Amino acid sequence: MNIQIFGTNKSFDTKKAQRWFKERGIRFQMIDMKEKGMSRGEFDNVCRAVGGWAKLVDENAKDKDTLALLKWLDESQQADKLFENQQLFRQPIVRNGRQATVGYCPEVWEKWE
Template sequence: MTLKLYGLSKCSTCQKATDWLDEHKIKHSFSDMKETPVTKDQVANWSKALGGWEKMINRAGYTWRGLPPEKTANLTEAKAVALAVDNPSLIRRPLIEHKDGSVTVGFSKKIQELLA
């Protein structure tokens, strides 16, 4: 099984991650969440694997700030998952499904060390 990366093709961090993986000859696939929409089940599983929606949703980005307050107030797990399905750019990128079934978000040095 190869790593599965989810993100956006135009995201610089996603591009950096795929370039790094190619350079280190680590097998992976990339899925653009805007071209191939994510499902409610996928997002719910990612949220659970990460320990909650708070670790999956980027609340500092343009997409979050552009949402009306009634959509972002009093979020529950179910509401956050639905919001992420409707607005995939809310999901921290890249989201990586690892061979052992774990999930990480972002592409920090710590994640690179984990993959190397």
């Protein structure tokens, strides 16, 4: 397994995900999205794995203006705008190769083992 956890240190669900993998002795790479965002290739792969960019959006994000803008943009521009504003992502985003989850999903991670 090659686990990557994208999130921030302030995210409660990101901390829970890290603890879940640590408790099972599964090595992972933590990517702090405040320091280093997701690359375009990673973003595209995660979107494919979870069923589209809309699944990545955190409706409770603090940046309400960009959230509102995202809803009104043309469909062809929405994914690009979300990629540019990664603070709108639900956390954590956990990748294992071509598989990915958004949010705290231990029921899915168990199947990866």
